Every structure is written in C-alpha cells, then in structure tokens.
Amino acid sequence: MYQVIFTxxxxxxxxxxxxxxxxxxxxxxGLFIKVNIFIAGIxxxxxxxxxxxxxxxxxxxxxxxxxYPNVFMRVQVSELVANxxxxxxxxxxxxxxxxxxxxxxxPVSLLILASVLGMILAxxxxxxxxxxxxxxxxxxxxxxYGRAMGMVVQVWQRNNHTAWMFGSCKPDVQCITPGVYAIVxxxxxxxxxTRMTVSIVVIMFELTGALTxxxxxxxxxxxxxxxxxxxxxxxxxxxxxxxxxxxFLDNRxxxxxxxxxxxxxxxxxxxxxxxxTGHTIASLDDxxxxxxxxxxxxxxxxxxxxxxxxxxxxxxxxxxxxxxxLPRTTECHFGGSALIGTVSENSLDMRPWMDHxxxxxxxxxxxxxxxxxxxxxxxxxxxxxxxxxxxxxxxxKDAWFILNSVKxxxxxxxxxxxKSEQLPVHSA
Numbered sequence: 075m076y077q078v079i080f081t082x083x084x085x086x087x088x089x090x091x092x093x094x095x096x097x098x099x100x101x102x103x104g105l106f107i108k109v110n111i112f113i114a115g116i117x118x119x120x121x122x123x124x125x126x127x128x129x130x131x132x133x134x135x136x137x138x139x140x141x142y143p144n145v146f147m148r149v150q151v152s153e154l155v156a157n158x159x160x161x162x163x164x165x166x167x168x169x170x171x172x173x174x175x176x177x178x179x180x181p182v183s184l185l186i187l188a189s190v191l192g193m194i195l196a197x198x199x200x201x202x203x204x205x206x207x208x209x210x211x212x213x214x215x216x217x218x219y220g221r222a223m224g225m226v227v228q229v230w231q232r233n234n235h236t237a238w239m240f241g242s243c244k245p246d247v248q249c250i251t252p253g254v255y256a257i258v259x260x261x262x263x264x265x266x267x268t269r270m271t272v273s274i275v276v277i278m279f280e281l282t283g284a285l286t287x288x289x290x291x292x293x294x295x296x297x298x299x300x301x302x303x304x305x306x307x308x309x310x311x312x313x314x315x316x317x318x319x320x321x322f323l324d325n326r327x328x329x330x331x332x333x334x335x336x337x338x339x340x341x342x343x344x345x346x347x348x349x350x351t352g353h354t355i356a357s358l359d360d361x362x363x364x365x366x367x368x369x370x371x372x373x374x375x376x377x378x379x380x381x382x383x384x385x386x387x388x389x390x391x392x393x394x395x396x397x398x399x400l401p402r403t404t405e406c407h408f409g410g411s412a413l414i415g416t417v418s419e420n421s422l423d424m425r426p427w428m429d430h431x432x433x434x435x436x437x438x439x440x441x442x443x444x445x446x447x448x449x450x451x452x453x454x455x456x457x458x459x460x461x462x463x464x465x466x467x468x469x470x471k472d473a474w475f476i477l478n479s480v481k482x483x484x485x486x487x488x489x490x491x492x493k494s495e496q497l498p499v500h501s502a
Contacts, residue, residue, distance in 0.1 A: 077283050078159050082251050084290060085242045091227050095220055095255065096262045096294035100301020102193060102215065103266020107313050108305065109197040114317060117201070126203035133202060137195055145170060146188040151214040158217040158256040159282060172221065172252075178229050182222045189218035208310055212267045213260040220259015224252025254287055258294045265295035266302045269309035321474035323449050330442040330477065338441060338476050339458055339466035342379050347464070348372050350382055350409035355422065356402040359394055362387065371457060371464055372408045372428060379464040381457065382408060384432040385424070393427045432457050437465040441476070448473055
C-alpha cells in the first residue's frame with residue numbers, strides 16, 4: 075500500500091534521532107489517550123451527548139477550517155502518508171514541496187504544526203458517533219513529525235559533513251533519507267497509542283516493504299511503548315474499554331486478590347429471585363419492567379432458596395411474548411416434577427426456557443477460581459450454593475469492578491508511599 079524503494083541504507087549515528095522519535099511517539103500516545111478520554115468524559119457528562127449529529131457537524135466544520143490553510147493537512151491522510159514515506163528523487167512527484175533544496179525551515183514548521191493540530195483534532199474525532207479509527211491518523215501524525223526530524227538531521231549533516239559523527243557518510247553523496255524518519259515516526263506514534271510492539275513492526279514492514287529498516291522501527295516502537303507506559307499501561311483500546319466499563323477480563327500481570335467469593339459476592343438476601351410457583355404472566359411482566367437485571371435465579375421457595383436453575387431476561391421476555399394470547403392472570407410455574415401437583419393444569423410451563431444446570435461453585439471458592447472461569451469459559455454469571463441452597467451470585471462485571479478497584483487502591487497506596495518517602499524528616 076505504501077511501498078517504498080530506498081537507494082540508501084541507514085547509519086549507526088541515526089539511532090540517536092530514531093530513539094528521539096520513539097520518545098516523541100510515547101509522549102504523543104500518552105498525551106493523546108489522556109486528552110481523548112478527558113474529552114469523552116466531558117461529552118458524556120454534558121448536553122453534547124444528546125446531539126451527536128450536531129457535534130459531528132461542528133467538528134467537521136472546524137476540521138475543514140483548520141486543515142485547509144496547511145498543505146500537509148489538506149490532502150487525504152493515506153495520500154499524505156504515502157508522500158511522506160517516499161525518497162526525494164527525480165522520478166517521484168513532490169506534490170507537498172518537501173524536496174526542494176534550500177527550503178527547510180518553512181516545510182519543517184508546517185510539518186510540526188500539522189502534527190500538533192492533527193493530534194488535537196484526532197482527540198476530538200476519535201469517539202464521535204461516526205466510523206473512525208486511530209491507526210491511520212496516528213500514522214499520519216507520526217509521519218509528519220518524523221519527516222520534520224529527518225529534514226532537520228539532513229540539513230545538520232550537510233552543514234557539518236566533516237564532523238566525526240558523520241564519518242560513515244560518503245562525500246558528495248546524499249547520506250540522510252527523511253522518508254525513513256517518516257516511517258519510523260509513524261511506527262512510534264502507532265506504538266505509543268496502541269502499546270503494541272511486534273505487530274506494529276510487522277504491519278509497517280508489510281505496508282512499506284522496508285525490510286532494511288526493521289531494526290530502527292523496532293527500536294522506536296519499543297521506546298515509544300516504554301515512554302507511554304510511564305503515563306499509563308493501558309493503550310487507547312484498553313482505556314476505552316475501561317471508560318465504557320465493559321467487563322473485559324484480560325490476562326493480568328497483577329495477581330488476583332486472595333479473597334473468597336463469599337466476601338465479595340451479592341448475597342442471597344439481596345438477589346431478585348423467581349420462585350417456582352406463585353407467579354402469573356402479569357407479575358413476571360411487571361418484574362421485567364421494574365428490575366434491570368439480565369437474569370434471575372429460580373428457586374423452589376424464597377425461604378429455603380433451593381436452587382432449581384436460572385432464566386435470562388431475554389428468554390423470559392420471549393416466553394411472555396409467545397404467550398400473549400393467554401390471559402395475563404395465567405399462572406406460570408418453573409418447578410420440577412415434585413411441584414407440578416401444586417399448580418393448575420392450565421398454568422404456563424416456563425421450564426423449556428430455563429437453564430436447569432447453571433454453572434455453580436461452593437461459596438467458599440476463591441476469587442481466583444471464579445475469575446479463571448469468567449476468563450476461560452466466557453461466563454456472564456456464576457451462582458454460589460451450599461448443598462443445593464443458593465448462597466449468592468456474581469456477574470462478570472462484578473469481578474471486573476472488584477479487580478479494578480483493588481488495582482486502583484494498590485496504585486494509590488504506592489503513590490502515597492512514594493510521597494511519604496519524599497517528605498522531609500525534621501529532627502526533634
């Protein structure tokens with residue numbers, strides 16, 4: 075897609091600017107995630123969330139007014155990246171006017187300005203109610219400041235070609251290729267935002283075919299990840315998962331707290347349960363309208379809480395809708411054969427829509443075991459029982475909240491410890 079053909083290799087002294095590009099990518103990634111989540115929080119808390127179309131229109135209008143005066147922001151991002159990656163030669167069209175000898179200060183200033191404005195605009199656009207990604211915009215932003223860095227190093231080498239650090243450059247031969255810096259800058263920006271490493275190197279190699287420059291790209295991506303992790307270990311996708319409070323339980327580096335599920339589960343007295351008998355279609359319909367839960371444990375009796383199964387909200391709604399031709403006073407039963415004699419012959423049997431064998435654990439199980447089941451089996455809930463009696467319930471989101479709250483408390487404690495260590499000690 076962005077295939078390049080470079081006639082020159084890279085030199086050892088260029089590892090220094092490549093490392094600087096990695097630092098810039100990490101700074102960009104860390105700042106971008108912070109600003110983007112901050113803007114998304116404002117969008118959620120204010121009236122803006124009620125007018126998504128108006129917000130898109132305003133952002134699009136502001137983007138057009140800001141982008142048009144700058145030639146680097148006027149073109150499509152894909153075309154911009156393709157031209158920034160290219161080597162200056164007589165066979166390549168210089169539509170961005172970045173290959174003119176003696177003209178460096180102006181293009182470099184516009185490149186830096188475009189990268190800064192691009193980061194600000196991307197912070198607003200990522201998260202709008204329109205299909206928009208972050209990989210290509212980040213590649214464009216990184217290519218902008220990377221090309222600027224390459225042009226600065228190129229001018230520096232030309233004006234100081236006799237310096238010892240440029241001893242590996244042949245005289246009267248072009249030594250620096252700014253397009254390489256654009257590729258490295260693009261990789262560092264994407265790595266800083268996503269916190270991915272090997273996959274970014276492979277993607278950049280597949281896009282450009284620049285096998286010779288895999289090592290500089292790898293160095294820049296690793297440094298950008300390290301610098302970005304200094305802000306927060308979450309990439310943009312993990313940050314948005316946490317912001318939206320999606321119960322995603324990844325394979326954490328931090329150990330699961332040594333707790334019993336009985337200490338953190340929702341206890342039976344706080345659970346909305348459905349008894350096997352005593353309900354009508356109307357009462358079940360009212361239950362769905364008054365309770366927001368995704369499902370309900372089914373018990374033989376509320377006092378004994380003998381667990382019979384579990385019915386999801388979707389299945390219960392489907393069963394009620396299917397029985398719309400029946401009177402709303404029709405009795406419903408969820409019980410087994412021992413309870414059939416206690417209900418009338420005209421009652422509605424809800425057992426076909428029940429899960430008769432939900433996943434259960436003893437209430438004395440560890441939180442680590444429950445978390446492993448959520449991760450490995452993709453469960454949405456777990457029921458806890460003792461000799462068949464319901465003791466409690468935990469959802470995947472409950473586990474997510476518990477793990478994240480423990481992590482936040484641990485981080486706060488570490489910050490408090492560091493601050494206390496920095497306090498001056500006064501002698502009596």
